[in-house]
Amino acid sequence: MSPPIVFYDIPSTLPNKSWSPNTLKTKYALNFKNIPFKIVWVEYPDIERVSKEIGAPPTSNKPDGRPHYTLPMIHDPSTGAVISDSSNIAAYLDATYPDTPRLLPEGTFGLFRAFEAAASALLTPVYPWALPASHSFLNPPSQDYFRSTREKSLGKTLEALVPTGEEGAAAWANFKAGFGKMDEWVRASGTGATYFMDKTPSYADIWIAGYVLWLKLVLPDKWEDMKTWHDGRWATLLRNMEKYEGVPE
């Protein structure tokens, strides 16, 4: 049997520790494909050092131009590969483990990339709530790092981000409308469709489920509203994905 994949995740004080939408996508993907893995927990201030140690490339540039290292990343001892960015990891797993369930059918990764761009744009209204809420569940070293980097790039305190009153109601309605668009995409895929590719779950569903689980975890009050949206589509999605949330024994 192959040695397990090493999956680098960011811990929190939540029961399962995992909380980041991006690392949740990778955890779902590994379990969906039934690929054994073990988790290495990395606090925010250590991500750059650990990435360099294992030879993971940066995933973007910081506002000042320096390389930006992010989680998730994986190290696959069977191939020696080190991959960062959740969607790159998904593509790697499909290419490297062709005998496991596919995350995306052959030839659809380009359309998935477009889906990712469109869905990302629809998720932006929730960040003013979700960033401060995420911060509150981090461990102290990550809390300090998360607060100082986010406040520097946003130009305000995390607490000042949270929209209230009419502005808050409008932002929340806007966020719900974005999920309404995604609900239309599901429905466009086939009569009685459950997933973005009709009856078959794919990485597009895992991608959204990563965000939905994140919001359920860090914004439980908001989740009470979200879980009723679109005939409970997003609550059903999380229930269907629940079997992929754990860590192999």
Add this chain to the structure above:
Amino acid sequence: MSPPIVFYDIPSTLPNKSWSPNTLKTKYALNFKNIPFKIVWVEYPDIERVSKEIGAPPTSNKPDGRPHYTLPMIHDPSTGAVISDSSNIAAYLDATYPDTPRLLPEGTFGLFRAFEAAASALLTPVYPWALPASHSFLNPPSQDYFRSTREKSLGKTLEALVPTGEEGAAAWANFKAGFGKMDEWVRASGTGATYFMDKTPSYADIWIAGYVLWLKLVLPDKWEDMKTWHDGRWATLLRNMEKYEGVPE
């Protein structure tokens, strides 16, 4: 043999008359599926009346809330169906003519809808050039309608839209960057991919080709630049689609 589908298009003074990105998508789609059709030409001021006469639904609402009727639309005498909106037409054709080449593989129409949302957002920077240029090729009744409706909704003359100087250079660079994203989607679909679904043309390619042909027709000077972008990907796309540009004899 079935009677030809009636395809409603907006004429121009260009040699092939067709010019609208949305009606070009439907023309490509009908030819791609080898479905016989004939064109009925409708000038802008007549679209609402003709739509109501054949029972085509509006595709959106005008800024003031009234129903907005648009082309393309088709009437299929074999089934009695009347369909408006190019992507709805694509879905109808795949569902109704399963023995013709598929525009989108089973289960991918939802991902295509997400692609459409993401790609539409990337196309916005070109409208300030493309709207005035399109106007110049319309017939007089459509010219008057096009100018008055667009100028009313945009709050400026068509001529005042065209960005110049540094602003123009930045908008054009932004537009090119959008096609750069789309080039990445193609490349993400497979090694040496030609299309958004790797080696196989789909409605995603037809959708983009409708816009690219429109820009080639109405902005020939800008096309001299565009056709060199991304190793000539967009020029290659139009060449590959050329066989679907005509009208069946």
